[in-house]
Amino acid sequence: MKFGNLISFWFGAIMIVLVTSGAFAFTFTNFMDDRLFGTKRVVFILILIAYAIYRGFRLYHLIKNSDDK
Numbered sequence: 001m002k003f004g005n006l007i008s009f010w011f012g013a014i015m016i017v018l019v020t021s022g023a024f025a026f027t028f029t030n031f032m033d034d035r036l037f038g039t040k041r042v043v044f045i046l047i048l049i050a051y052a053i054y055r056g057f058r059l060y061h062l063i064k065n066s067d068d069k
Contacts (some may be wrong), residue, residue, distance in 0.1 A: 005066060012059040016052050023048040 025031050026045050036044060 005062060008062055009059065012055050012062065016055050016059065019048050019052040019055065023052065 023045050026036075026041065026048070033041075
């Protein structure tokens with residue numbers, strides 16, 4: 001894997017972990033419950049999950065199309 005692809009791989013992997021943990025934090029705790037509640041909270045959680053899926057899809061394609069075959 002080239003150096004640029006290696007950076008993209010690690011950045012994508014770290015972002016997936018951070019965004020997923022943020023979605024779990026907002027879902028299962030009362031973190032920022034006084035500022036973000038109701039429909040806005042649910043929409044924000046769905047956006048975080050959708051972004052994690054998107055980053056996972058990009059990471060999958062990066063690994064699939066790498067030159068180390």
